[in-house]
Structure formats: C-alpha cells, structure tokens
Amino acid sequence: MANSRSTRPRWVLPLSALAIAAVSLIAIEWTAGLAPVCPAIYPAPASCFSAGRDVAAVVGVGLVLALLAATLLVSVFRGRVGRRALPVLVGALGAVAAASPLVALGASGFLVDGRAGSVIAASVFCAALTVVAIATSPRRTPRA
DSSP states (O other), X not given: OOOOOOSSOTTHHHHHHHHHHHHHHHHHHHHHTSOOOOOSOSSOOGGGSTTTTHHHHHHHHHHHHHHHHHHHHHHHSOOHHHHHHHHHHHHHXXXXXXXXXXXXXXXXXXXXXXXXXXXXXXXXXXXXXXXXXXXXXOOOOOOO
C-alpha cells in the first residue's frame, strides 16, 4: 500500500486563514472610520450619520472572528471530518472577509470614497489568497 500522508505542510490553511482575517479586519477598521459621503439634500438620509458604517463593521468583524475561530479549532482538532471541513471553512472565511469591507463601505449608501480603492484591493487580496490557500492545501494521496 502507498503511504497516505500528505506531502504538503498542514499549516498552509490555518496560516492562510490568519492572513485573510488580518487583512480583512484591517480593511474593515479602516472603512468604519471613514466619514460618509452623502448627497447634498435636506434632510440627510439615515445612512449619512456617523454611525452609518458602524453596524456593518461590527457584524463583519464578528463574522470574520467567528469563522477564524472555527477554522483554527478544526485545524487543531483534525479528524476525518476536519480534513474535509477545513477547506470549506477557509472558503467561507475568504468569502466573508472579502465581502465585509465592501459591505461596510457601502453601508453609508455610496461606494465612492477617498479610500475605496484600498478597501477594494484588500477584498480582492482576501479572495485571491483564499483561492491560492485552498488550491495549495494538503491533500491525501489515494491508496493503491
């Protein structure tokens, strides 16, 4: 019988998950602190107040941290289910991490802002890192 051990390191997905979460959390924090861009009308829409992005940012941070914790727990306590669940959790973390800064940015009603390019670049980076992490994750070789 062939050896069923993986030739790739086991820490690829957990380390990638940490990097994805870190970039996303930085982008969310950066987005939440921006002043909203609002139309010049009176009365201003409800999303134009200073707390317009705070709710979306708090929800995004909570989701990213919850998925990161689940990913790290599954990577530590791996079993048969963990080997299959880890790429799925990293994929979910990457999707949420890529979307959360954009949702927080758009929570004020407008995506046009001074730092929109940086936030979009961070979201694209999270999505790309997720794809690379899953593509290079350890796989078990089939038994002969």
